[in-house]
Amino acid sequence: MTTSDSTSGPADCRRCRHFRSAPYEARLEGCYFPDNMVSKQSAGYLDEQQQPGRHDKINRKGDCKDFVARDEAIPFWRRLFAG
Numbered sequence: 001m002t003t004s005d006s007t008s009g010p011a012d013c014r015r016c017r018h019f020r021s022a023p024y025e026a027r028l029e030g031c032y033f034p035d036n037m038v039s040k041q042s043a044g045y046l047d048e049q050q051q052p053g054r055h056d057k058i059n060r061k062g063d064c065k066d067f068v069a070r071d072e073a074i075p076f077w078r079r080l081f082a083g
Contacts, residue, residue: 009062011062011063011064012062013031016067017068018032019031019055026052028050029052030051031052031054031055036052039051
């Protein structure tokens with residue numbers, strides 16, 4: 001499941017790799033895909049000035065062309081005993 005074509009149903013923004021939610025992942029909640037961002041910065045120290053795209057407007061019909069599913073979270077115990 002890497003694109004919206006291979007998913008069964010509408011694309012859910014909160015399951016997308018480009019979606020970041022406030023306050024833990026980003027300052028503002030929205031779509032951080034570079035083509036959808038209102039304002040983007042190339043330098044890492046300027047992250048606070050980035051403005052994400054409005055995910056509710058981009059994915060209004062549930063057919064976002066930039067949807068990429070997040071990787072499945074690995075349980076803590078599996079990471080602990082992995083190596």
